[in-house]
Amino acid sequence: MAELLEICDLVTEIRQRHTTVRAVDGVTMSLARGETLGVVGESGCGKTMTALSIVRLLPTGGVIARGSIRLDGEELVGASEARMRAIRGDKIGFVFQDPMTSLNPSKTIGWQIAESMRIHKAASKAVAHKRALEVLDLVQIPAASERLNDYPHQLSGGMRQRVMIAIALANSPELLIADEPTTALDVTIQAQILGLLDELKSTLNMGLILVTHDLGVVAGRADRVMVMYAGRVVESAKTGELFGAMRHPYTFSLFASIPRIGDDRDRVLPSIPGLPPDLANPPSGCRFAERCRFAQDRCHEQDPILAGEAHQFACWFPVDQQIRSVVVTSRERHADRRRGREPLLELKALVKEYDVYAGALRRRVGSVHAVSGIDLTLYQGETIGIVGESGCGKSTLGRMMVGLERPTSGQILYHGEDIANRSSREMRKLRRNFQLMFQDPYASLDPRMRIGAALLEPVKVQHVGSHEAQEARMYTLLDEVGLRHNAVERYPHEFSGGQRQRVGFARALMLEPGLVVADEPVSALDVSIRSQVLNVMRRLQDRYGLTYALISHDLSVVSYLADRIGVMYLGELVELGPADDIFARPAHPYTRGLLRSVPIPDPIIEREKATAGQIIGELPSPLSPPSGCRFHPRCPYASAECATDHPQLRVVSSGHSVSCHHAERVLEDTWELQGLANVASQPRRADASLVAEDSDAR
Structure with a gap:
């Protein structure tokens, strides 16, 4: 059968004033009608630039220096701009x-x-x-x-x-290219979008290229997977074969870096050390050699070529059975971080509403019910995960914890003292005890301020210690988060996303807070960088006795860090309990739906997932939430009672509470989810041995 898309020896360069970056270097691939190709790799590996080369939407200075791109037999390299405009959006x-x-x-x-x-x-x-x-x-x-x-x-x-x-x-169109189509979406919406793309591809018999950094996304959707690193293809195979027998150490390293539900939370997450090479001046030999623990002299001297037929890989020393020994590092196990500890922060009947105005006269037309009657206790030294879809109120709750939002009603008790309605002056003094890690570290750092000044700013505002003590604290924290001392002279734009998140973490710790609210701290990071940041967070929690409120829609991240989990829906806490119990025995249909939506990096499990229990539709408006149980319009267990009677939190087991009329039915039906969790948490196929331990955890 003739291929829909054929790319041969594609080279794309970004020509700048003083240098040339070869963003795509010799990529060869093909795609048939009705086929899905997953393109995976870290940021900067060339996967998006390959996609943009196909439609010739390159950045300033971008040119296709060599190669061929044929769509249904028509050569696109060298085609006029008028012809490309006709193809884009049509074919x-x-x-x-x-x-x-x-x-x-x-x-x-x-x-x-x-x-x-x-x-x-x-x-x-x-x-x-x-x-x-x-x-x-x-x-x-x-x-x-x-x-x-x-x-x-x-x-x-x-x-x-x-x-x-x-x-x-x-x-x-004949070809659809989806570039990270679900990166910023909740797991529930992500599952719906991926299912929709899969259905449309089959219905319209299109070719689909799915660009992503998440191996779990391609596991259940792609027919073939192409792994890219530093502008080149390093491994390519059918999805089942690649996941069953990964041959390139980089592919194994990406796979090992993914935190998964059911993993041992007391072990250090594997991560890939270092960063991808500078493509303006790439190293000789294998481009992954500097980060590969199995590299030998030949790897630094000779560039491996992509070899093989059905399963291709570019490595002189591919992964084989002889080197698949598991090596992991475990921490001291903390069975219950709350044992023998006092409450740090208590939220009682907490409510936050925002008035909504309309018209030229600014007439009040209603209120957004962002947080509705939350009762929650945070204990010293524990991590509580707050999960839910975007718009459920979890970020508003976090901002109230650190005093950036005042509650409409309710109490916030810090060491037993109500601080909800303190004056701004009093809150400024108290705020050194609460710090916030922002989702976007670049937006939260002043681009005109050097990192050293940004780190010292909190202690100078709070007049904490002498200048010498402040600087000593700054350099200590740079060591703790794994950044060099010369970072103080650089600006935010000179760092990678993972490094900026480490800067944000160091800044949050400058005042030695008791509570750190981390709002989606790793959602925008590649899987390997994400593992490094999570390892740093866990290690410093153990060292300084920090309390974390971890806000995230990524349940795999929450499962690794959290001791307890609170599930929010439309401003309400619908389930609360120990992390192990929540993941093993979810008692609320919403929690179960969230768990079923999490992509698992295993093609067999992903394709065997039943659609039953998955959440459909989108979050209703918090301006006019549904009556009764707020989840009932989307709930597969909903009855007439759910539409009229609002369920209250009730205990279903030790420390595990749920707000649902049909919790017992949900618990009886969780055997299917339990089976998936057991498969997902099986010992990894020795992939941890292919990744050096996180340098900060040694």
């Missing part, structure tokens, strides 16, 4: 990573979908409008006719991503 659809920056904020959704039809098919306004409605229905947007007149800011993240897919599908 090739592209789903970008961030829909909010890709959609026009001044145009309605319907106009933006219809635009592609008007340009490529010369469709009339009526025909384009009808097609826009059809593709919105195709991507399963509820009340599609109403959404046509909405603007991007009026839609949720998952809805915006569906709109991006609808735009890409408007002209029934």
